[in-house]
Amino acid sequence: MPRVVLPLLLALAGLILFGQGAYIYAKALVAQVLLERAFEKAIATGRETKPWSWADTWPVARIEVKRIHARAIVLAGSSGQALAFGPGHVELTPDAGERGVAVYSAHRDTHFAFLKNVVVGDEINVMRSDGKQFHYRVDATSVVRFDASGIDPLAGGHELVLSTCWPFDALTQGPERYLVHATMIRDAPGSR
Amino acid sequence: MTTCDEIEADKRNEQPSLTRLVLFLVMQGVAVILVGFAALFLSFEPVWSAERLSANYLKPGDARSGSLLIKNEEGYADATRLGVDVDLTVSGPTVRARVTQIFRNPTKDWVEAVYVYPLPSGGAVDTLKMVIGDRVVVGDIKERQQAKIIYEQAKQNGQKAALTEQERPNIFTNSVANIGPGETVLVQIEYQEPVAQSGNEFSLRVPMVVAPRYNPAPVVQSVDFRPDGGGWGSAKSDPVPDRDRISPEVLDPTTNAPVNPTRITVRLQAGFPLGEVKSHHHAIKTEKADASTSIIRLAEGPVPADRDFELTWKPVAEKAPSVGLFRERVGDSDYLLAFVTPPSVEQAQQKPLPREVIFVIDNSGSMGGVSIIQAKASLIYALGRLQPNDRFNVIRFDHTMDVLFPAAVPADREHIGRATSFVDALHANGGTEMVPAMRAALSDNAGDANYVRQVVFLTDGAIGNEQQLFETINALRGRSRIFMVGIGSAPNTHLMTRAAELGRGTFTHIGSVEQVEERMRGLFAKLENPAVTNLTAKFSDVTADITPVAIPDVYRDEPLVLAAKLDKLAGSVEIKGRIGDRPWVVTLPLADAAEGKGLSKLWARRKIADAEVARTTRQASPEDADKTILALALEHQLVTRLTSLVAVDKTPSRPEGEPLKVSELPINLPAGWDFEKVFGERPRAPVMPTERRAETDARVQVAALKRAQPVVTQAPNTVTLPRTATDAELKMIAGVILLTLSLILLVFNRRQFNRRQMSLR
Numbered sequence: 001m002p003r004v005v006l007p008l009l010l011a012l013a014g015l016i017l018f019g020q021g022a023y024i025y026a027k028a029l030v031a032q033v034l035l036e037r038a039f040e041k042a043i044a045t046g047r048e049t050k051p052w053s054w055a056d057t058w059p060v061a062r063i064e065v066k067r068i069h070a071r072a073i074v075l076a077g078s079s080g081q082a083l084a085f086g087p088g089h090v091e092l093t094p095d096a097g098e099r100g101v102a103v104y105s106a107h108r109d110t111h112f113a114f115l116k117n118v119v120v121g122d123e124i125n126v127m128r129s130d131g132k133q134f135h136y137r138v139d140a141t142s143v144v145r146f147d148a149s150g151i152d153p154l155a156g157g158h159e160l161v162l163s164t165c166w167p168f169d170a171l172t173q174g175p176e177r178y179l180v181h182a183t184m185i186r187d188a189p190g191s192r
Numbered sequence: 193m194t195t196c197d198e199i200e201a202d203k204r205n206e207q208p209s210l211t212r213l214v215l216f217l218v219m220q221g222v223a224v225i226l227v228g229f230a231a232l233f234l235s236f237e238p239v240w241s242a243e244r245l246s247a248n249y250l251k252p253g254d255a256r257s258g259s260l261l262i263k264n265e266e267g268y269a270d271a272t273r274l275g276v277d278v279d280l281t282v283s284g285p286t287v288r289a290r291v292t293q294i295f296r297n298p299t300k301d302w303v304e305a306v307y308v309y310p311l312p313s314g315g316a317v318d319t320l321k322m323v324i325g326d327r328v329v330v331g332d333i334k335e336r337q338q339a340k341i342i343y344e345q346a347k348q349n350g351q352k353a354a355l356t357e358q359e360r361p362n363i364f365t366n367s368v369a370n371i372g373p374g375e376t377v378l379v380q381i382e383y384q385e386p387v388a389q390s391g392n393e394f395s396l397r398v399p400m401v402v403a404p405r406y407n408p409a410p411v412v413q414s415v416d417f418r419p420d421g422g423g424w425g426s427a428k429s430d431p432v433p434d435r436d437r438i439s440p441e442v443l444d445p446t447t448n449a450p451v452n453p454t455r456i457t458v459r460l461q462a463g464f465p466l467g468e469v470k471s472h473h474h475a476i477k478t479e480k481a482d483a484s485t486s487i488i489r490l491a492e493g494p495v496p497a498d499r500d501f502e503l504t505w506k507p508v509a510e511k512a513p514s515v516g517l518f519r520e521r522v523g524d525s526d527y528l529l530a531f532v533t534p535p536s537v538e539q540a541q542q543k544p545l546p547r548e549v550i551f552v553i554d555n556s557g558s559m560g561g562v563s564i565i566q567a568k569a570s571l572i573y574a575l576g577r578l579q580p581n582d583r584f585n586v587i588r589f590d591h592t593m594d595v596l597f598p599a600a601v602p603a604d605r606e607h608i609g610r611a612t613s614f615v616d617a618l619h620a621n622g623g624t625e626m627v628p629a630m631r632a633a634l635s636d637n638a639g640d641a642n643y644v645r646q647v648v649f650l651t652d653g654a655i656g657n658e659q660q661l662f663e664t665i666n667a668l669r670g671r672s673r674i675f676m677v678g679i680g681s682a683p684n685t686h687l688m689t690r691a692a693e694l695g696r697g698t699f700t701h702i703g704s705v706e707q708v709e710e711r712m713r714g715l716f717a718k719l720e721n722p723a724v725t726n727l728t729a730k731f732s733d734v735t736a737d738i739t740p741v742a743i744p745d746v747y748r749d750e751p752l753v754l755a756a757k758l759d760k761l762a763g764s765v766e767i768k769g770r771i772g773d774r775p776w777v778v779t780l781p782l783a784d785a786a787e788g789k790g791l792s793k794l795w796a797r798r799k800i801a802d803a804e805v806a807r808t809t810r811q812a813s814p815e816d817a818d819k820t821i822l823a824l825a826l827e828h829q830l831v832t833r834l835t836s837l838v839a840v841d842k843t844p845s846r847p848e849g850e851p852l853k854v855s856e857l858p859i860n861l862p863a864g865w866d867f868e869k870v871f872g873e874r875p876r877a878p879v880m881p882t883e884r885r886a887e888t889d890a891r892v893q894v895a896a897l898k899r900a901q902p903v904v905t906q907a908p909n910t911v912t913l914p915r916t917a918t919d920a921e922l923k924m925i926a927g928v929i930l931l932t933l934s935l936i937l938l939v940f941n942r943r944q945f946n947r948r949q950m951s952l953r
Contacts, residue, residue, distance in 0.1 A: 004941065011934035018927025024920035078914040090911060103911050107918045144913075151911040165917035171925070173917045 024084070028110040031085035035059050035073035042129040049129075057082040060089050061096055063104065063162075064125045070114035078105050087111050087162075093153040096126040096160060097134040097184070101153050105163040108178070112164035115180055124160065124182050136160045136182035145175050158184035274307060274857050276454040276497060278398055284463040285518050285529055286790050287385045287396050289315070294378050297371040299853075302846045304347065304369045305377075307857040308440040309497075310399035312385050313362035313686035316790075316797035318829045319382035320837035322354040322368070324375075324845075331356065331839035333829045335822065339836035343367065350846030354379050356837040359438050360658065361801070362686035363402055364831070370846045381837070384790035384797075389531060390714070391749035392511065394462065395504040397701075400454055400497040403682045403862045404442050406558060406624035407432040407656035432656035439656075441858040444867045450496030450860050458488040458503060463786075464513065467506040473499050473681065473703055473863075483508075498860035499681035502703060516751075517780050518788030519761060526758040527791040528736075532767055533751040534724045534776060546581040547719065548600050548643040549574075550633045550672075553615065554651035554679075556590040556624035560866030562705065563680040564620040567650045569708045570677060571615050574648060577716050578603035583643060586611050589629035590622030599637065620866070624655050627664050634668040645670075646719055647695065650677040653684030661687065662808045665694045673697045675715060682862035694805065698747050718747035722772035729754055732763035734782075739798040743769075755795040761785070796828035804833070 031051070038051035039059040048058045057075045064071040078088030087106030094100035106112035118124075124136045136159075143166050144150060151161055159181065166178035275294040280287055291311075297303045311317065320331030331354065334342060339355060346353035347369035354377075355367045364381075371377050388395045408431045432438075443451060460469065465483040475491035488503065507513070516531035553571050555564060571586075578584055582603045586596040596614050601607045633647045653676075655661070665674060674695025676688040679702055692699040700715045702708055727743035737757040746752045752767065764781045800821050807817035818834060825835040846852065861867055 004938075007934040007937035007941065009934075010930050010937065014927045014930025014932075014934060016927070017923045017930060021920040021922070021924030021927060024918050024923075080915070083914065083916065084918075088914065090914065093911060101911075103913070105914045105916050107916050109918050109921055112916065146913045146915070149911045149913050153911055161911075163913045163916065165915070170917070171922045173915060173919070177913045177916070179913075 025110065027084055028086075028107070032073060032111070035075070035086055036062075039073050039129065043127075043131050046130065051085075055085075057085070057088075058129075059086070060129050061104075062127045063087070064127075065114065065118055065122055066125065067122055068114055068117045070117075072106065072111045074104050083107060090163075093151075096128060097132060097158065099156065099158060101151050101155055101157075101159040101161055102126075103151060103153065103161045103163060108164040108166070108168050112162065113168070115162060115164050115178060116168045118162075118180055123185070124162075126160065134158075135185045137185050138180055138182045140181040142179045142181070144177055144179060146177050147175075149177065149179070151179075160184070274305075274452050275494070276309075276400075276452055278454060278456045278501075280396065280398070280456070280458045282387060282396065282458065282460045282462065283789050284461070284786065285387050285516055285531060285788055286794065287387055288382065288790060289385065289398070290380060290382045292378055292380045293366060294376060295368050295371055296376045297373060297855075300373045301853045302373065302850050303371045303853050303855045304367060305371060305855050305857060306365060306367050306440075308359070308363065308365050308402055308438065308859065310362050310402045310682070311364055311383060312397060312399060313689055314794075314797065314801075315362075315383040315385045316793040316828075317356065317358070317364065317381055317383040317831040317837070318793055319380070320354060320356045320839050321378075321380040322352065322839040322841065323378035323380065324352055324841060327841070329354075329839045329841050331837040333826060333831070333835055334838055335826075336834050336836045339838040342838050342840060343369065346370075346840040347852065350844040350848065350850075352377065352841035352845055354839045356381055356831055358831050358833055358836070359434060360686050361690075361804075361833075362399065362684065363438055365437060370852065372845060384793040386529070386753065386794055389533070389751045391533075393504050393506050395502065396458075397503075397685070398456065398501040399682060399685065400500060401452075401682050401860050401862050402438065402440065403652060403654045403680070403684065403865070404558065405432075405438055405654050405656040405684075406556060407435045407439070408623075408625060408627075408660075431660050435656055440856055442861050442867075443858045445861050446867065448858075450498055451858060452497040452860065453494035454497045455494050456488075456490050456501055458486075460486045460488060460503075460505060462505060462507070465508040467508040469503070469505045472502040472504065472707065474501055476503075496860050499863040500683075500703065502701075514751075515778070515780065517782070517785040518791060519782070519785035520788050520791040521761075522792040525792075526761045527795050528754075528756045528758060528761075528765075528782065528785060529788055529791045529794060530754040530756075530765065530767075530780060531751040532754075532778060532780075533749070534746055534769070534771060534778075536721065536748055545642065545644045546579070546583070548583045548640070548645045549578065549719070550585050550587065550600070550645075550647045551575075552587045552589065552629050552633045552647065552649045552651075553618065554590075554624065554626070554629075555588050555618045555620050555622075556654075557621050558624060558652055558654040558865065559679065560620035562864030563652055564618065566702050566705050566708055567677075567679045568615055568618060569705060570650055570679070570702055570712050572612055573709060573712045574716070575603075575608050575611055575615070577712075578608065580604060584611070586614060587629055587632055588614075588618055589625060590620075591625045592622065593625070593629050593632065595632055624651075626651065626655050627657070627660050630661060630664050631668060634665070634670065634672050634674075636670050636672060645672040646697070647672050647674045648677060648715075648719075649674060649691070650679055652680040652682075653678060653687035655684070655687070658684070658687045658690070659808070662690055662694055665691055666809045669695055675700070675719065677702060677712075677715065680862060681864050690801075690805070693744060694808070696745055698750065714749065717749060721748040723747050724752070724769045724771050724776065727752060727767065727769040729756075730766045730768070731756070731758070731782075732766065734758045734760055734762055736765075737799075739795060739802055741802060755791065755798050757792075757795055758782075793828055793830065796824045796830055800824050800830065800832055 034051040038049045039062055042049040042059055050058050057077050059073045060076045061074040062071060063074060072087050074087045074089050075082045075085060076089055078090045082088045083106060087104045090103040090105050093103040096102040118138060120138050120140065122138045124138065126134045126136065162180040163177050165174065166176040277292040279290045293307060295305045322329040336357065343353050343355040350370055353369045357365045359365055366379055368377055368379055462484050466486055469478055469486055469488065474495060477489050477491045479487040481487060514533040518529045520527045551571055551574060553567055559567060580603060583600040584603050585600045588594050596611060633649065636645060674691060675697040676692045676699045678685065678688045678699060681703060683701060688699040698718055700711050702711045723745040725745045727746065729738055729743060739755050743752065761782050764779050766777065766779045769776050803812065803817045803820045806812040807814055821832055822834050825832040831837055
């Protein structure tokens, strides 16, 4: 019956697409749970711990913005695979807490969706997998092209940049990135 | 009744069928739009990745210099990358150079990297270090075959290994085995070199690229048939048996961004208060530590390795010191290095002899671009400097050859005019058959003893059969003296210096059009003034092993450079010679020698060069010469034709069964060269690069920095941010639209179906 086949095919395609989309969100959510566990374990054991046996990445830090109750486990590397599970620590930028600019990057519609709610003055807490904690304060936000970020990872000072795609509500991928710049707060209570 | 009913039913159905058609068409349209949208969306990924790829990876030229390369799902660039850091320390008469090559393997495969690079022809390479992570493996000197075996063995076992081999005295190859995916391996070589002096000026030169060489035709095309042989001939052996080893891939500069970014730092401790310090082909920043020490860096960060770095410095004083004496004690021997610049004595009694000058100009394809302009300007300048009582001739060659006049002609206005227009009309094209041109230049038929015979040979020396040329010079030089003029951004200095030495002349280098006049004036001072001849050196109360054994004639403003190995440091050395028709003597007390560094290596290197020359000139049998070279090389830890440095990491790193890929690193075309003239036609590229800057591989630099190696000083970077948008939302929306659509269709169909059923009833 051709008149049933067409709607069924459309329905199938629709289901597959919807499923794919939902899978991305599901992966992002489930992975964070697994990552949280791996991260706790990493802090406890002091070793790089893979969240699941076939993972090609491991948690390196946890970032938290207390004011808006947002948190995420950051992974080593910013390959597409890693970014599906959590924010990635961009290669060749220093670790958080070290001299230079640490850059974390994540998807605008999953882990870093909360960046649109982050405002200048917010405090970002970063706990590294070695258990050390660092506190940063947001001092600027900006929109740049992906290849002209103007970030010198070896600059002096202790800085943190969170990056995600811009604009937040766009449906397709674009060349623009939204950056949240934060600078370490010295002598903050509870640091180290 | 039935019929009527049927007609009625038909009429009733007509209207809905029309609507149905329209609706169906609309649906079709929506579906097409949706599918199209989906297709568009699906194709977004490749479109973006393609753009990002071209922006960052495949064509680094499009990327801004200094951008970080980030791994992402599109993958890495597919080639092994290289960064070079050159650190030079000048202490008085010697240069100690540390060249760090940073090999990075961005691919997913295990790689063996092979890089062909030049070094100064007088450089004595004595150290090889391989740095993997925080481990340093120091290389050992071994006989070349043995080193190769050790390296191959390590390569098979999956161990990291580095091998430094000499292809020519100024061309070396580094091979690095088993660089793992994403790994960076640093290979450091160190060499010692004497500082060059000319008149008031001291200089050093760092060659950065091996210019593409013209290698004359191989065996099959050079079969000699004797005229009376009755069809029997003899096949000549290949003039360039190692052609593959000295011909790395050269990137076309119009379609490729320059590769192999190089940093240079020079710590200049001249030993006297410094006057002008000048880099001839690169912008530099000079930092004065004190009066006699300067630190020189490239002004604009890393440069592509596509031209020689040339640095000259002068003392503040009007006159440079005319004598330098340095000593070093190694083991139980003393080594001595002496520089003596003979005074320029005016010839009072006797007018200098008129000269017969044969100019030879290379107009082969490798001279294309700026080089031929420099060569023509130099030659036209030289023609203008001839005196009326001189005689001259001009020979031009590529793979063919023309001699302008049947024999040397007087340098009168008419002949000079003809020669000038002949030179002016030259174009660079074709191969470089240098040997026949040299043979023609040296054929001295007239043999008029009233003339001093000089050959001025303008070329970039871009040939692979140097040895053939040396043999020709040695066999035919007669009374002619050969003055090599090296043209272009990366001339073959080994060919130039050795040819000048065998031809008892000098080597002048012209690296840019601006240098033509100054350098040619210097050359003419040498041509027109008598050389210091019959030079001998005698040590008063020690036995000395002196090199060069036969001291070559010294031209105006040049120093006599002498190295010696002594059993003890005592007494003095007396140097005797004749300046024109006057005797000249200078005595240097050895006790006054200053402490120098690496002099033993320089002495050994010079002795090895002597042995190589003796081999060429058949003064020593090849076996004897090789024995001498091997003994010297092993004793002083030098890389030579017969010895290589090899470093092997003890722990294997490549897992068994993982294949190893060979990656021969491409090199730049020397600056100012014309790609088409050397490699033939290529498809026209629509865009020309505006600015030639090597892409800095910041990844490599940071890796180096983390190791606290004094390798890289700064990293002008910007981070390339990864793609951070998922298509989840888009996919879900598209899915919902499709689902809704199918639902509408279903409902619509159901209604149609019901209606049909009803009408049938």
